[in-house]
Amino acid sequence: SQTIHQWPATLVQPVGSPLSLECTVEGTSNPNLYWYRQAAGRGLQLLFYSVGIGQISSEVPQNLSASRPQDRQFILSSKKLLLSDSGFYLCAWSGVLRVGEQYFGPGTRLTVT
């Protein structure tokens, strides 16, 4: 069966510090991968998606970036965090079907102070 891991579970970082969140998927090959963020009082917002190694598409311009160095690894990064980057970050994967369900990881709670 497929599983998706995210770490860390919680993170408190000062403004201006770098960020690296990691997501890995097991039990499937060539998944589509996604990063979402839920800011306080708002819905889930798609940040990045990837259909293959090295292929990253951004939905929202911001100071975050994503990378996919391996088939089942997806990394969310920032060189300098802003207060507005605080939120709950979810990684998800799906198969290649256009209407395939997405399966979410446990999430990372990021607080930027």
Next chain:
Amino acid sequence: ILNVEQSPQSLHVQEGDSTNFTCSFPSSNFYALHWYRWETAKSPEALFVMTLNGDEKKKGRISATLNTKEGYSYLYIKGSQPEDSATYLCAAVDQTGANNLFFGTGTRLTVIP
């Protein structure tokens, strides 16, 4: 990007009551509609995926309908139980060719024993 709206934002019902919520989305550029349940401290869990106008899906006491011509979907819960307490998210997929989900802000349901 699709603008998806959900109402109400929150809802309190007594155990045993039936309830329903609404998800609205642009009928143009629509491809598919997802419903997810998100319990506190857990990952969002897929409930339904619907694509065709008039689609109806059912899982236990939970069912959903889809009207693509007018751009809305209803989620129904019959005989609400305390374990149904969660945030219910809907998300739409557009016709760009990617499986990207655009989420509403969710309806937070609390079932009072």
